[in-house]
Structures are given as C-alpha cells and as structure tokens.
Amino acid sequence: MKTSIEEKAGSRMPSVGSVDAVSYDAVAEVRTREAVVQLLLAHGPLTAAALAERIGFSSAAIRRHLEQLLAEGAVISREASTLGRRGRGRPARTYLLTEIGRTRxxxxxxxxxxxxxxFLSDVGGPDAVATFARRRAEGIVDGVRGELAAAVDVPAxxxxxARALTGAGFAASVQEVGIGQQLCQHHCPVAHVATRFPQLCEEEMTVITQVLGTYAQRLATIARGDSFCTTFIPAAHQPHQLLPLSTIAAAAPNTASLHDAAPNNAAPHDQSHRITSATGKDPS
Known part of the structure; x- marks a missing residue:
C-alpha cells in the first residue's frame, strides 16, 4: 500500500505521451527528485529499486535522478547491508539524505x-530589538573594519x-550615478523578518553610514516591497543638508519608479528621505 508521500508524488507526474508530459517535462524532473527526497526523509536509506517501486518509475529512471542528487551533494550512497551470503554482481547501494539534501x-x-x-520585544522592549539589530549589522562589517580604516576615500x-554585504548574502553592488554612488542590495536574506521588524533595516543603515563616515540616504528596501534595497551615497555634501528627492531621482534613474508610486506629497518610504549621520542620528 502506498503512503501519502508516494500517492502525492505519483499524482503530480504527467502521463506519458500526453501534451502535459511534453509541456511540463522540466517540472516533472524537479518533482520526481522532490519525491525521491521526501521518501528518503520518511523511510531512511533506500535502494534505487525500492524508490522505483514506491514512485512507480523504472530503476534506471530513478538512478538518473539519484546521480543528479549525488552530484549536488544532496544524497550520499553506501553499500547495502545484507544478511547471509551475497550473490554475484555488484552489491546494491542505499541512498540517504545529507544536510544539503535537507535544505531542499x-x-x-x-x-x-x-x-x-x-519574545525579545515583549521581555526587553523595542530597544532590545534595536540593540540586537545593531549588533547583527555590525557583525557583517566586523571582518572588513581594517580594510575600511585603510581605504583612501568613500567610494573605496x-x-x-558591498563585498562584506555580499558575503552576508545581500548580493550587493556599487554603481556611479553622477553626483554620487548607489549601493544596491539585490537580495535580502531577512526580508520577511524585516517586514515585521523594520529595526533590522534601520540599524543596518546606521552601521552603513558609520563605516562610510558620511551621510547616506536609503531610497528603497526589499522589506517594503521594492525590487532591491538602494542607498544613495552623495559624492559631496554639506553637514545637515537634506538632498531633494528629485535631485537623487535624476542622478539615480533606477529609483525613479519609487517616486512615481509614492502618494501625493509623500516620500516613497519612511526612510527614503532620511540622511543618517556618522553618529547614527538624523540631522534634524
């Protein structure tokens, strides 16, 4: 009798010779490997033959998927244990998930x-969350503080x-935008959490301005629904000067759409018009 995993895996496979079998071939490949992973999780080490029987595919087809999973490091194989005398031919091998496989x-x-x-907010209050967020942001740059101290200018x-942020999973890059630079973070590994706790973004911005030693303006964040996080770094500035959004939009065209989407007489986001000083305070 098939388990719910096997029935689910089998029901998701398009029938051979149908239009769907051609149209969704790539999807079927992925789903078959998902079924293999689920079965290895639920039933422990299994041979290719056992997997094939449970899913309803040929052993050869399942071995092809296992080879792909082996190449990805998602599974490992070992010789199957046998009771009594082993027959001729190659010994059967069992497959089991690795930690990489479990991440799937x-x-x-x-x-x-x-x-x-x-829980931290309930016990320690909002300041405790901000302190945690600050410490987390500082940890991202701790490994490059020596390089930052030796850098000759703000662009450097x-x-x-950007390299430190990329190492932390933010896929960051820097672009010249006429009157300054634009720091883009194309991914945010904590975006869903930052949606609930914006302190993660706020304290990250504070640390960015501190390590740059200059003012900077956050224009967009993934946590607020934008395609990427954008920080504008002016090439030259006057202390306590707030650059107009129209000036930044003209210099950084990738962020212009944010202003189009903003309500009348409103900044696109709470932080989009903010300049944070090197001390971490708004120059107001």
Missing part, C-alpha cells in the same frame, strides 16, 4: 526568527562594504 525541504526559519524577536569604502 520546507523550513520555518523566518517564522522562528519572528517569534524570537517578538563603498566597494569594501
């Missing part, structure tokens, strides 16, 4: 992080900062 399964890390920060520091 659904996780609730974001939910756990949100619950932890909610921006490149070092």
């Amino acid at each position: 399964l659904p996780h609730s890390y974001d939910a756990l992080a949100i619950e932890a920060l909610e 520091k921006a490149e070092i900062l």
Whole structure:
C-alpha cells in the first residue's frame, strides 16, 4: 500500500505521451527528485529499486535522478547491508539524505526568527530589538573594519562594504550615478523578518553610514516591497543638508519608479528621505 508521500508524488507526474508530459517535462524532473527526497526523509536509506517501486518509475529512471542528487551533494550512497551470503554482481547501494539534501525541504526559519524577536520585544522592549539589530549589522562589517580604516576615500569604502554585504548574502553592488554612488542590495536574506521588524533595516543603515563616515540616504528596501534595497551615497555634501528627492531621482534613474508610486506629497518610504549621520542620528 502506498503512503501519502508516494500517492502525492505519483499524482503530480504527467502521463506519458500526453501534451502535459511534453509541456511540463522540466517540472516533472524537479518533482520526481522532490519525491525521491521526501521518501528518503520518511523511510531512511533506500535502494534505487525500492524508490522505483514506491514512485512507480523504472530503476534506471530513478538512478538518473539519484546521480543528479549525488552530484549536488544532496544524497550520499553506501553499500547495502545484507544478511547471509551475497550473490554475484555488484552489491546494491542505499541512498540517504545529507544536510544539503535537507535544505531542499520546507523550513520555518523566518517564522522562528519572528517569534524570537517578538519574545525579545515583549521581555526587553523595542530597544532590545534595536540593540540586537545593531549588533547583527555590525557583525557583517566586523571582518572588513581594517580594510575600511585603510581605504583612501568613500567610494573605496563603498566597494569594501558591498563585498562584506555580499558575503552576508545581500548580493550587493556599487554603481556611479553622477553626483554620487548607489549601493544596491539585490537580495535580502531577512526580508520577511524585516517586514515585521523594520529595526533590522534601520540599524543596518546606521552601521552603513558609520563605516562610510558620511551621510547616506536609503531610497528603497526589499522589506517594503521594492525590487532591491538602494542607498544613495552623495559624492559631496554639506553637514545637515537634506538632498531633494528629485535631485537623487535624476542622478539615480533606477529609483525613479519609487517616486512615481509614492502618494501625493509623500516620500516613497519612511526612510527614503532620511540622511543618517556618522553618529547614527538624523540631522534634524
């Protein structure tokens, strides 16, 4: 009798010879590997023959998927244990998931992080969350503080900062935009958590201005629904000067759409018009 995993896997496979079998061939490949992973999770080490029987595919087809999973490091194989005398031919091999393989399964890390920060907020108040966010942001740049201190100018520091952010999973880059630079973070590994706790973005911005030693303006954030996080770093500035959004939009065309989407007489986001000083305070 098939388990719910096997029935689910089988029901998702398009029938051979149908239009769907051609149209969704790539999807079927992925789903078959998902079924293999689910079965290895539920039933422990299994041979290719056992997997094939449960899914309803040939052993050769399942071996092809296992080879792909082996190449990805998602599974490992070992010789199957046998009772009594072993027959002729190559010994059967069993397959089991690795830690890499387990990452293919659904996780609730974001939910756990949100619950932890909610508990921290209940126990220590909003300031405790901000302190945690600041410490986390500082940890991203701790490994490059020596390079930042030795950098000759702000553009050089921006490149070092982008490299540190990329190492932390933010896929950052720096672009020249006429009257300054634009620091783009094309991915945010904590975007869902930052939607609930904007302190993560706020304290990250504070640390960015501190390590750059200059003012900077956050124009967009993934947590607020934008395609990427954007920080404008002016080439030259006067202390306590707030650059008009129209000036920045003209210099950084990639952010112009944010202003089009903003309500009348309103900045696109709470932080989009903010300049944070090197001391971490708004120059108001």
